[in-house]
Amino acid sequence: MNLRHGWLILAMFVWASTAQTSSAAIARYRYVPDETGQLRFQSGERVSVLGRCILTQPPQPTCWQRFCHAFTNQWICVPLALPEGVPQIFHRRDRIIYDYSTYTVQVVFVADGSVMVVYNSGLLRGV
Numbered sequence: 001m002n003l004r005h006g007w008l009i010l011a012m013f014v015w016a017s018t019a020q021t022s023s024a025a026i027a028r029y030r031y032v033p034d035e036t037g038q039l040r041f042q043s044g045e046r047v048s049v050l051g052r053c054i055l056t057q058p059p060q061p062t063c064w065q066r067f068c069h070a071f072t073n074q075w076i077c078v079p080l081a082l083p084e085g086v087p088q089i090f091h092r093r094d095r096i097i098y099d100y101s102t103y104t105v106q107v108v109f110v111a112d113g114s115v116m117v118v119y120n121s122g123l124l125r126g127v
Contacts (some may be wrong), residue, residue, distance in 0.1 A: 021077065025121060029058045031078065032114040039076055039115060059119070070094050070109040078107055078115055 026047045031039040044055030061079035069076050082105060087098040098105040103114040
């Protein structure tokens, strides 16, 4: 076996082993307000190195955080699945970022009054 085939086999092995462990790098969930002002889950998607898939259920929330929506100035309660630990919290004009160094959760305020919650575990790590 020459060196070229050895590298090809090694690359295929690395790809196959990481494809099994990388269930998702990013998961996005969209919540929209209903007629009473409560947020309801609308849609979700998971993006990984293997592609994109639709999620029909949001993650089980570990807490409910209350925010003033950046565009509507209405108070809303957003369900979040935050991991254990103490994050660094960053405030931006249209989002709040919980940074756990290897894992981030972003609450993004959309101009139509909805909220996107983005869980990012980084490349080749499951959400």
